[in-house]
Amino acid sequence: MRLSRYFLPTMKDTPRDAEIVSHRLMLRAGMMQQSSAGIYSWLPLGFNVLKRIEQIVREEQNAAGWNEVLMPTIQPADLWRESGRYDDYGKEMLRITDRHERDMLYGPTNEEQITDIFRTHVRSYKELPGRLYHIQWKFRDEVRPRFGVMRGREFLMKDAYSFDVDFAAAKRAYNRQFVAYLRTFDRLGLKAIPMAADSGPIGGDLSHEFIILAQTGESEVFCHKDWLTTDAVPSNVDYDGDLQPIVDSCLARYAATDEKHDPATCPVDAADLVNTRGIEVGHIFYFGTKYSAPMGAKVAGSDGKEAEVHMGSYGVGVSRLVGGIIEACHDENGIVWPEEVAPFHIGLVNLKVGDTACDGVTEDLYAKLGNAGIDVLMDDSNDRPGAKLATMDLIGLPWQIVVGPRGVAGGVVEVKNRKTGEREEMTPEAALNRFAG
RNA sequence: CGGGGUGUAGCGCAGCCUGGUAGCGCAUCUGCUUUGGGAGCAGAGGGCCGGCGGUUCGAAUCCGUCCACCCCGACCA
Numbered sequence: 001m002r003l004s005r006y007f008l009p010t011m012k013d014t015p016r017d018a019e020i021v022s023h024r025l026m027l028r029a030g031m032m033q034q035s036s037a038g039i040y041s042w043l044p045l046g047f048n049v050l051k052r053i054e055q056i057v058r059e060e061q062n063a064a065g066w067n068e069v070l071m072p073t074i075q076p077a078d079l080w081r082e083s084g085r086y087d088d089y090g091k092e093m094l095r096i097t098d099r100h101e102r103d104m105l106y107g108p109t110n111e112e113q114i115t116d117i118f119r120t121h122v123r124s125y126k127e128l129p130g131r132l133y134h135i136q137w138k139f140r141d142e143v144r145p146r147f148g149v150m151r152g153r154e155f156l157m158k159d160a161y162s163f164d165v166d167f168a169a170a171k172r173a174y175n176r177q178f179v180a181y182l183r184t185f186d187r188l189g190l191k192a193i194p195m196a197a198d199s200g201p202i203g204g205d206l207s208h209e210f211i212i213l214a215q216t217g218e219s220e221v222f223c224h225k226d227w228l229t230t231d232a233v234p235s236n237v238d239y240d241g242d243l244q245p246i247v248d249s250c251l252a253r254y255a256a257t258d259e260k261h262d263p264a265t266c267p268v269d270a271a272d273l274v275n276t277r278g279i280e281v282g283h284i285f286y287f288g289t290k291y292s293a294p295m296g297a298k299v300a301g302s303d304g305k306e307a308e309v310h311m312g313s314y315g316v317g318v319s320r321l322v323g324g325i326i327e328a329c330h331d332e333n334g335i336v337w338p339e340e341v342a343p344f345h346i347g348l349v350n351l352k353v354g355d356t357a358c359d360g361v362t363e364d365l366y367a368k369l370g371n372a373g374i375d376v377l378m379d380d381s382n383d384r385p386g387a388k389l390a391t392m393d394l395i396g397l398p399w400q401i402v403v404g405p406r407g408v409a410g411g412v413v414e415v416k417n418r419k420t421g422e423r424e425e426m427t428p429e430a431a432l433n434r435f436a437g
Numbered sequence: 438c439g440g441g442g443u444g445u446a447g448c449g450c451a452g453c454c455u456g457g458u459a460g461c462g463c464a465u466c467u468g469c470u471u472u473g474g475g476a477g478c479a480g481a482g483g484g485c486c487g488g489c490g491g492u493u494c495g496a497a498u499c500c501g502u503c504c505a506c507c508c509c510g511a512c513c514a
Contacts, residue, residue: 009447011447012449012463012464012475015448016506016507017506018507019507036506037505037507092513109514144438144509146507151513315514384471385472385473386473386474386475386476387474387476388473388475389473393474404473405473406473
């Protein structure tokens with residue numbers, strides 16, 4: 001992509017209303033624009049990142065054995081009356097009346113909708129387990145939206161659901177998602193720690209929040225220091241095998257949010273305990289027959305008797321992750337994207353557009369990197385060198401290739417790693433081989 | 438929902454107390470010079486000062502009211 005043809009409205013000044021770093025950087029980097037409180041338009045750079053995150057989440061859900069569907073944003077109130085939540089949900093639910101005076105709502109979540117789909121089509125235990133997910137915009141009319149996309153009213157969420165014949169089978173579904181989440185967040189370049197969460201009226205221990213560590217996070221967390229150095233993520237997972245040992249080994253290491261943490265009963269020595277901050281990016285839980293019972297989602301068992309299915313739901317805040325990743329990955333100059341979610345892999349900077357030698361080297365590299373299938377953003381604008389380099393640092397592409405008259409005269413370009421700041425001079429051919437070799 | 442704060446050019450801000458026809462920086466446009474970490478000079482364009490009402494000869498400024506947005510707290514399957 002040529003910068004001259006890319007809509008990238010960056011800002012030098014920080015918009016006054018943006019308080020936390022991810023919000024500031026998203027606005028300054030031209031990723032999004034606020035529409036109203038907690039509601040944003042996604043501009044090309046931000047939308048690019050959002051789609052990449054979504055795709056990684058999707059790939060890992062598919063790998064774990066879930067089928068993707070797409071449910072509507074607008075739902076009929078009657079479904080929610082069945083589950084009893086229409087009256088319980090309160091003002092957080094945006095209620096709408098259509099032209100025929102029918103009560104509708106903008107979905108804050110989809111348990112009712114998915115249960116309706118399941119009960120319509122599934123009759124026998126032989127058709128279980130049921131595993132469906134979608135990635136769709138949600139709306140929750142938060143009392144106080146804040147922190148940009150971190151706590152928006154409209155947000156993109158992956159919500160997966162499982163339907164099983166009994167608790168043991170439901171727990172296997174839960175474990176699949178648990179492991180899928182470890183892998184998903186790892187691919188996103190994040191250290192996500194599962195922490196026991198309030199499981200509500202159902203009870204039991206099958207509810208975990210996945211929290212990424214970031215100094216600017218919303219909640220205070222405590223964990224064993226081993227979490228900082230250990231890579232808990234399994235590779236080559238056999239999702240059909242027994243996942244319990246993976247889950248158990250993960251949970252053997254202490255981690256808790258401040259609500260759950262009690263210094264009096266904490267099993268970790270103070271010297272081994274890390275107190276830091278985190279952002280909730282995923283939440284999984286088992287809730288049994290909470291929806292299948294009132295909504296009549298039953299299947300016939302092997303004994304011929306009908307039984308209500310055991311359900312679980314598993315959420316990932318996709319749009320929140322954009323902000324969460326920035327909170328975890330930035331420095332004083334701007335964003336530092338992890339490679340897997342970076343909107344472009346390389347920023348190719350022509351420091352002196354119009355200079356025949358610089359133009360030649362830059363265009364040649366751009367064409368060859370593009371042919372190699374690498375996403376490159378080429379700065380072919382007439383800005384000053386300082387402005388170009390500052391913009392590249394701001395938008396945080398993992399690599400920069402800087403082509404300037406000084407280097408080109410000596411037959412070299414500069415390759416810079418955004419994260420480490422290391423710069424290396426090499427011939428254009430060597431640079432090409434570095435990335436496309 | 439309680440408490441606090443802010444609305445003036447695309448962005449960041451001053452002006453308001455003490456009323457007199459709107460200003461600065463950046464950005465934008467034109468020209469020239471410049472080109473390795475957010476350039477310089479010269480010129481130009483862009484605002485019914487959040488809305489409505491009131492006081493006044495006259496309101497960005499004073500009064501009332503509404504709206505929007507931000508921050509703290511409570512809340513957040």
